[in-house]
Amino acid sequence: MRAAYIDAVLEVAEAIPAARVLSYGDIAVLLDSGGPRQVGSVMSHHGSAVAWWRVIRASGEPPQCHEAHALEHYRTERTPLRGKTTGADARWRVDMAAARWDPTDAELDVLDAIAARLRAAEGAEAKNDDDGPGRAVERA
DNA sequence: ATTCTGACTTGCT
């Protein structure tokens, strides 16, 4: 995973307002690069410094093994939840319909900028591949 | 090069 990709994912995560969430897949789509698993991987290895609990599964369930910790954040942020969050038999999920982040135009600009920067970085890297001897050239 | 694995998704039962 390139550093540029990691940065882009983390930036998007930081752009998510409190009490709102985005799914791993959503971020992959916004960045127009990689897939849900890549985003999840980035969060697992580099997400400790950002609001990782605002990046969850498409189903509304928080990341595995972090439900309890995430719930505390949701309660303090008043994130819309469904199901019962109390008791030992608590089975809850984030109310995706209500909590899914719906970026404003201004926010979309920021997201686009991040995606554009990532694309630029990717293009730059691809370009650096043609140096060694015997460049195989992949063009058709 | 091949295979395995994962903070994922979707579709089908």
Add this chain to the structure above:
DNA sequence: AAGCAAGCCAGAA
């Protein structure tokens, strides 16, 4: 609503 299988993308062994 809950469980299962297959698809998917990339890094690691």
